[in-house]
Amino acid sequence: MRFRRAAVAGVAVLALALASACNDNGSTSGDGGENLEKVSYLTSFNLFGREAYAYVALEKGYFKDAGFDVTINPGSGTVDVMKLVAGGQADYGIGDFTGTVITMGKQKLPVTTVGMIHQRSLAAIVALQGGSITKAEDLVGKKIGDQPGSTNTVMFPLYAKAAGIPADQTKFVPNPPPQLPQLLAAGTVDGIGQFVVGVPLVEKADPKKRKAVVLPYGDKLPDLYGNAIITRSDLAKDHPDQVKRFTGALLKGLQDAIDDPEGAAKTMKKYAPNLDVDVATQELKLMKEYVKPEGFTGPLGDVDTARVQKVIDALVDAKQVGTDIKPADVVDGALAPKG
Template sequence: MRRLTRTVAAATMAAALAMVGACSSDSDSNEGSDGALEEVTYLTSFGNFGRDSYAWVAKEKGFFRDAGFDVEIKPGQGTGSVIQTVSGGKADFGPIDLTGGLLQFGNGEAKDFVVVAAIQQRTMAGIATVEGTNIATAKDLEGKKIADSPTSVVRNLFPTYAKIAGVDASKVTWVNGQPQDLMGTLAAGTVDGIGQFVVGQPTIEAIAKKKAIMLPYSEYLQDLYGNVLITSTTIAKEKPEMVKRFTEALLKGLEYALDNPQEAAELLKKNVDSTNVESAKAELELMAGYVRSSNSGAQVGTVDSARVAKSIAILRGAGTLKQELEPDQIIDFSLTPKS
C-alpha cells in the first residue's frame, strides 16, 4: 500500500512540475500574457521600392510573428520625416540615412531618437539623371534643376557633397517632389535630375525608358554609413529587449531578401501592387554590396563607433555640422548587434 501511495505521489508531483514548467515557458514567451502579438508600426525609408522590401519579407515569412510582433508597414517619406514620425511616437521603428540623422541631431533640428542597427554599411545616397541631360560628373550639376523631398538625406547632404566634389551649390536649383513621383518627374523631363539612392537605377530605367546615370555621394564621401534603424529614445529606454527582438527579426528579413531577391520582390508585389518585380529584384542585387560591405567586412547590422566618429569629423570639416557630437549621443551601442 505504501508503494502505491508513493507511486501516486510521484505522479502527482511530476504533473505539478510539468504545469509549473509550462507556466514558466509561457511567461518567457514573446507574446503577451493573453497570447496576443505586440502591435508595432514600421516606416520604410522612402516609399515602397525594392530596397525596402526586406520589411515585407520579415512580415510575410513570419519572422516578425515569431518574435512576438504584429507589424504594420507604412511608406516613409525620407530621413527627416521618418525621424519626426518616430520621435513623435506615431511610429515605432524606421530606417534613416545615418549622415542625415547626424546632421539633423547635431544641428538641433531633431531629437528623441536613437540608432539601434545599421542597414547599409556605406551610403547609397546620390543624384540620378538620364541620358540627354548633359550631366556626367558632379560639376555638371551646376545650372541644373534637381527634384527631391525637402527632408531627404540626398538633399540635406548635398552641401557637404558639393563642397568636397568642387561644385558651387548655389548654382544648383532644388525643387520639391514626393518620393513616389520623383522618377516620373525625371522621365517627363521637367527636371534634370532627382535625389535618389544609387540602387534606384533599374527602376529609373524601367520608368524613363532611358539609360540612368548615377552620381553616388560615396565617390567623395567614402566613410559614411547608409541607412540605419532608429526607434524613439523612450522605447529604447523602456523596452530594450523588445528593441533587440524587433531588430533581429528585421535583419533576418534583410538577409533573406538579399539571398532570395526574386522571392523578396514578389512578396513586395503581393503587398504593393505597383511594384515592378524585375526592378525590385535588381535593386536588391545592387544593395547587397552596401549591406555586406567588402570594405568593412562588418557583420550585418553592426555599427562601429570609430567609423561614426570619422563621419562626424567629415561633416564638421565641411562646415555642415554646427556642433561637436559624440557617436553615443545618437547611437545606443548596448542595443546594436555585436560583431
C-alpha cells in the first residue's frame, strides 16, 4: 500500500508539472464538436521537430476523421509519459520502447505499447569533431551530459556491453536538455546524450560550426526499436477500436511528415511558435530512415513479437530487467498495425 500511495503521489506531482508546462507552452486541440471523443496525447519530449507528425494529423483532420478531438501536450521523457498515461492524465503518449521495457521491468505500470514510430533506435552519444570522442572505446573515462533518467542514460549499460566497454567508467553529468548543446560546445562535457535527429540542433549551437560525431546505439544494437505509442492497458483491453482508430490517424500524420518534412515543420510551427523550421525540417529528414529503414517492408508502425523478445533477451543479458518479463507484458500485438 505504501508503494501504491507513493506512486499515486508521484503521478499527481507529474500532473501538476505537466499542467504548468502546458500553461507555458500551450496545448493544442482540434476543432472539437459534440460527436467527437476527447483524447489527450503527450509528445515524447517537449516540442521538437521530430514530434511534428502529431500536429500534421491534427492539422489535416486525420484525428477528426477518426472521431477524435485531440489535445496535444509536450511530454517530459519516457518514464514521465508512462506514469502520466498510467495515472489517467493522458490517454496516449510517445516513449522510447527500450526505456519502456526497462521501466516495466522495475515497476508494473498499467500501460502497453500498440505500435512503433521508429523501427530503429534514435538513441546516441553525440560529440563534436576535434574533441576526445570518435568511437565507442573513447567513452571510457569521459563525461557525458544528459538529463537524469533519460533514454540515453537508462540504455547506456546495454550499449556499453554491446560495445565491449565498462559502463561504470563513463560518467553521466546531470544537466537539463536545453543546455546540453551549449555545454558540449563549451567543452564542459565530452559528449551528450542525444537522439540522432537532434544533430542539427547540436551543430547550430556550436559557434565554431563543427560537425557532430554521432555514436548511435542502434549500430551496436540493431534490434532496438525507437519511440513507441503508449496507452493504458485498460483502454487497450476495453476499447480496442478506439486505439486502432487513434493509432491509424497518428501514423497517417507520420507518413505525411516523412514525405514532406518542410511542410510538416511549417505545420508544427503554427502550434509551437518558437520552433525553428529549418532545424525541425532537418530533424524530420534524418528521422525518415528510422521510421522506414532500408529493407523494411512492414506496415508503418509495425511490431514484430519475435524482435520484441530479442530486445527483452538483450536487456536480461545486460541485467537491466528480470527473466520474468514477456512480450505480452509490454506490447499488445493484436492492436499493432498489420500489413
